[in-house]
Amino acid sequence: MDFDELIGRLDLATKIRLLTGAGMWSLPPLPEIGLDRLVMSDGPIGVRGEQWSSTDPSIALPSPTALAATWDVDLVRRAGRLLAQEARRKGVHVLLAPTLNLHRSPLGGRHFECFSEDPYLTGEIGAAYVEGVQEGGVATTPKHFVANDFETERFTVDVRVSERALREVYLRPFERVVGAGAWGVMTAYNSVNGTTMTEHADLVNGVLKGEWGFDGLVVSDWTAVRTTEAAALGGTDVAMPGPSGPWGKRLEAAVREGRVPESAVDDRVRRILRLAERVGALRGPEPRGTERPVDGVALAREVAARGFTLLTNDGILPFDGVRTLAVIGSATAEARVMGGGSAQVFPDRIVSPLQGLSERTQVRYALGTDPRIRLSPLSGPAQAAFLDAEGGMLAEHRLATAEVRWIGQLPRDVDGDRLKAVRLRAAYVPEVSGEHRLSVAGVGAYTVTVNGETVLDESIEPPGDPAVAFLSPPERRVSVPMTAGQRYEVAVTHPAGVFGGLAFVSFTLGHAAPAPGEDELMAEALRVAAECDVAVVVAATTPEVESEGFDRSDLALPGRQDELIHAVTAANPRTVVVVNAGSPVELPWLEEVAAVLLTWFPGQEAGAALADVLFGDTEPGGRLPTTWPRRLADAPVVKVTPVDGVVAYDEGVSIGYRAWEGRTPMFWFGHGLGYTTWSYDSIAAEGASVTVALTNTGPRPGREVVQIYLSNGSGRRLAGFDVVEAEPGETVITTIFLPERAFQVWEGGWRTVEGEYTLEAAHHVADLRLSVTVKV
Structure with missing residues (x-):
């Protein structure tokens, strides 16, 4: 399609009108050139559509931390296809997702909405998400570009970060998804090194559009465009929402007076038309779709179980011969299935843990304690x-x-x-x-x-x-x-x-409704726990702890939940704790309980997936995408509160497990148990590929995430991974290809560091099973 011919048919005012939202969620149509209204919607766990209301229900998948915990790019790609199907059903052309910011600090309020502390894992999971959605003819806008890794003063904060850390850590996931063909990117509210991101010509025009060759649309976070000329010259293409804003007549005047070149406006319009053509909103073929409809309920259940991460297990799981089950905690009857903020959608059903477990065995329920602040x-x-x-x-x-x-x-x-x-x-x-x-x-x-x-x-x-x-x-x-x-x-x-x-x-x-006091509730929970074969306590955060708009103040479970777990375990040592949280929490009772299962925010099929995993129909497939500290004080990087409007990323590239070297967390990056055992048998490397053979040595079919770490004397970092499956006694072989970036550092440009490298196949970053040496 000849975009230049279409642009030539528009006057300046019409072109500029196209650069600001027609409302909260759409760009205006231009029937004279065959352009339909372009509709956007929040994600990332579903497609809410234009109505922020339960009148338009959506499939609710597990949170992004749960998606990343699967380490399964094929599964994430399938989730993306489901989201495209949901978007097309709702008339949505652009999904405002995924979030590629990093787990720099466990206090980050939107930790649950981001994938990982590791830029490589974030990029791979993000690329699969983008590919899956866009295979269905719906655009994605990976966000928030860039260094938007906390919420405090997010509209005005200036993030000071070195060029090396910016390139090797914070920009790397965006570079990966641009390489995967993302059709959009969203600029963040914050500033980076003194310039707000909607005006950051060096990063948006220079790196994103220039160096990386990004030909898609750059949309602002909502209300993030605050100026006329600076934003128009800074590279952001569309200011959302509208119809009011700093462009319109003011930008038209700036162009007519020569302060902003009209070619900059034309480039923006060209990018909008290109996006519209890709999603079927410009006269042409219908957008692509999946060949067969995706069963959203079944996929939500599958993704949840695959992301559930078994942290500890003394052998109590999976359940066998459990006749009576005490189910305790406020989140058993009202599961926390998603985080707060723009990630919220409205599913037409939620399967609570109480409901899911009641369908499997005889259950006795007790509230125990209620940590919720709001009714x-x-x-x-x-x-x-x-x-x-x-x-x-x-x-x-x-x-x-x-x-x-x-x-x-x-x-x-x-x-x-x-x-x-x-x-x-x-x-x-x-x-x-x-x-x-x-x-x-x-x-x-x-x-x-x-x-x-x-x-x-x-x-x-x-x-x-x-x-x-x-x-x-x-x-x-x-x-x-x-x-x-x-x-x-x-x-x-x-x-x-x-x-x-x-x-x-x-x-x-x-x-x-009227209810007994907390002490009476807790006493009832202890009676119920003592009278049952096994107790399951579901411990959860609340909407006041994990949400867009604010950061966390600590990592403690809210209310008296820790006290409840101590007491229940004393009443029944066969106690399993289910942690229903999107990000790390402290577990002071860890050594007392029989097992700890992390379900993250598990989406609408929470209880069904929980029953599948606890009763052994499905193996918990999750591995931690972020390191879990035992206490907040142990975490090497925590700062999220600006000082004089600035947060300095003084730790440089040392975030996540790289910052934990010489320390011991509660659980390492990549940790997670299954219901079988594995032997790592052999490893070989040739060029940029590593081949690992491993055997399922346990009694059950199982899945293992083979993780490849690379080191050359300057710290260990993830360089590749793969998910394998095997029957009992079966040996499987996987070949993992390592990206060129794994061997490079940023020194004013990318430089391959030559020399000898150790490649290690591992169960997690500190559980190294096999190694091989290569020269680069």
Whole structure:
């Protein structure tokens, strides 16, 4: 297609209009040249679409840390194809994923949304994700380019990082996915070495578009474009969201006055048209799709089990002959299946651990302790009514839960110019009498009524970060007496409207029934644990711990969960702890329990996958993509709080396991147990390839992740890996090809370091099984 001919048919104002969002999630159509509206959507675990609402449900895959824990690029590629299928179903052309930032510090608030501490593993998993999605005719935008590895002051912070660390560590995953053919990249909020990334011509124009030859679209993180000329000259192609922003008429004037060349605008339009052609939004062939529909539920279950990482096991797993199972913890009935923030989607089903395990054996449930700070949404469906100034109804929408969330745009049948309020209504019939707690979590003014009587009328002030204001807002509570069996009509009314062409409506109606005190709950859990063959405690973080918009303050499990686990283990030594967290947590009871299984944020099929693994239908396939410290104080790199607006990456290239040399973490990078054993039999190297033979020496079929580490006297680093499978007694052979970058360092340019290297086949970075020496 002749893009230049199409561009030549557009005047300057039209071209510039195309460079800013038409709304929260789309670029404007240009019918005169055959360009459809280009629609974007958040990921990375699903495709939310344009509606941030349960009215448009999505498949919810496990978190990116869980995807990376599979170390299985073929499985990740299949997950990408499912996401493309979901995107096409929802009319989405561009998926705003994957996140390629690194686990530099365990305190990073979006740790769960990133793949790994290792740039090579991140790049390989990210490339598979990109390839899978784009094979389905949907674009990806690997993000956030670059050094956006924490949340504190993320809009304004300046990351100071050496050129070598930038090239060898933080840019390397982006270089890999650009090489894999990514059609988009998203620039970050932060600055790097004094220049904000949407204006960073050296990195965006120089490295990304110039040196790497990236021919795709560079989109800003939302509201990250803050200037006219600097951003226009800095390489970012599209400013999101819109329709307002710093470009438009101001950029048109800058071009007409010669401050920005029109060729820079034309290049941006050309990139938009190229992307539109690739995804089928420019007159031409339909976008590619998978040959057969992907079963999203089955794949979500498979990915979850493959990512589950067995940290310790005294032989209790897999279960055999377990007749009664104590299932304890708040996350057993309400699984934490995803992290907070823009990664949130709304699945139409969630299988809790309680549900999944109850289908396999006799289960007795006890809450034990509840670490949640906010009340859970009121159970059951709800109705959202959109009201005009006179209280007349503009439209009404049924919601699966008592959560209202329209960010960017309203439902299509709502006239935003007339909208003045949103009213959420739900019917509730309590099972127990007593003082029930109701809450509103949100920002702005709220009136809560029960059977028409006002019980709360309050205005809630916003926190600093807009993401926190809308995705993890403050909460207000009120106590209301209710009688079992009686029907109550609960309603929340909130003033709402459209500002700058965008809608922001986000609040939750929470509820908690009368319940025993914490001490009584814990005593009940101990009784249940003592009376069962085995106890399973599901320990989880909460939305206030892991989310976009803020970093963590510590690595402790919230609430009294550690105390609960100590006590349950004393009551029943046959206790398995399931850690439902997206990133490292401290495990002070580690030596007391029979087994620890890490499920990450396991997606919608959490409980089904958990039953598969605990009862041995499926082997836990996960290996740690990040090093786990025993205590936060042990971690070599933790800093996420700016000093005078700056975070200095003084550790250089030494992050992750490379920073742990000479120290001992709780669990090393690459660690994970299976249900069988392996012998590593032989290793040979030829050129840039390594061949390893290994045998399944155990009684069950199994999977092993063969990891190849390279060293030449300056530290060990991951250079290759492969997943193998074998039946009992079977020997398998894998050949792993090592990238050229494994032998190179950055010294103003890439230089191959010649000399002798040791290549080691390992179960994890500190469990080295075989070695061979090569010369380069």
